[in-house]
Amino acid sequence: MSSWKERTMRKGFAKLSAVALGLLLATSLASASEQGRFEKSLNVTGAADLQVFTRSGDVTIRSGSAGTIGIIGHIHVGNRWFGGDKKAEVEDIERNPPIQQSGNNIRIDYVNHQNISIDYEITAPADTKVRTKSGSGDQTIEGMHAGIDIETGSGDVRLTDLAGDLRIQTGSGNVQAQGAAGPLQARAGSGDITIEERSKGDVRLETGSGNIEARGVDGGLRASTGSGNVRVDGTPANSWSVRTGSGDAELRLPQEAAFDLDVSSSSGSVSVNHPVTTTVQGHVEESRKSIRGKVRGGGPEISVHTGSGDVRVE
Incomplete structure (x- = not known):
């Protein structure tokens, strides 16, 4: 065997050995x-x-x-x-x-x-x-009412019955919060975010890749995901902004809610099940991809935009 082939095989074996060793080290603590x-x-x-x-x-x-x-x-x-x-x-x-x-x-x-x-x-x-x-590592916090500030590089976060200023950040992992009271911010580099609010407070949710679900929102909202679906229900006491690069967006609001509406989808359909007083901009046949107007006289702005996906406001 030529020396060139021998060197190539030795390098390949060394790389495989390094990868295997790295995997074993990474899982040793797990x-x-x-x-x-x-x-x-x-x-x-x-x-x-x-x-x-x-x-x-x-x-x-x-x-x-x-x-x-x-x-x-x-x-x-x-x-x-x-x-x-x-x-x-x-x-x-x-x-x-x-x-x-x-x-x-x-x-x-x-x-x-x-x-x-x-x-x-x-x-x-x-x-x-x-x-x-x-x-x-995973983090579980229950029944704390003076605010939390959580940061984990990799791991799930599970929260129950919390109050105060709530801040959560994970590089890779899911975030679940039930019975949250007060303003809440949650960010995940990769992972789903699911929250349930039980009192008034602004909510800000962001994930690079994952789904977002927020229930009982009573305040302002900012929700964005690079790739994933967004589902929200609540009362828009302040402005709402929902963005998704690739995924559907669904909002459920009280039937008596009054708000300003601005929704659009670059590649998908738009459906609004509320009486909208609107002026169609552009060609009529394009109106199903973008709707702007006032619902029941107007109020806090609700802005929803998706690059690829459907938008539904119920």
Whole structure:
């Protein structure tokens, strides 16, 4: 075999080996088993501020008793073939959990140990303000009423019965929020966003690739997706704007709602099941792709545009 062929085969084998190694490393923590555990109970007086930072691991926060924040950490070690014996490091974390308290300010910090992750189960008073940041991992938050700020690079976010200023961002993952009260912003690089509002508040939803569904909106709305469908129902107390590059848009509004309407589709049909006082612009045969006018005398503007997809306003 020629030296050129040998070099080519060696390079190809090296590339395949690197890819395989990368995949194994990426999945090592995902398949990690629990190797340790710690618990901590912290006393607070009045409203608290809780911050949770983790490179890899799930975070669950639920409302609990007033005056106490309880923290349980489940320590996981990845595939030992890569990380070696981690017993000493796990024991060090158990003795010295990465938790700091200064008055009512609680900070759970990153763990600086390779191939080790921590899942957190936390209970806190409902009036605790929450901020979390995770490189990868799911986040579940329930019953917190003082606002949240969530950021995860990769992972799903599940929220229930929340109030205050709500901010959620995930690079790759789905966002689900039920029983949200107050203004809400959610952004996903790739993933579906599903929310249900139970009180007044402006809503802003954005995903690069995924579907958006918003129920019970009572305020302003901004919803956009590069590729996916958008479905919204609610009351347009302020202006609504819906954009989708590729996908259908469906809005359901109260039959007595009054609003200004501006809807169009570059490649698709437009259907409006409300009495619209309108002036057709351009050729009559093009009017089914664009409708502008006033419904019941007009009100907050509802603007819906899709590049490729149908628009329906019920």
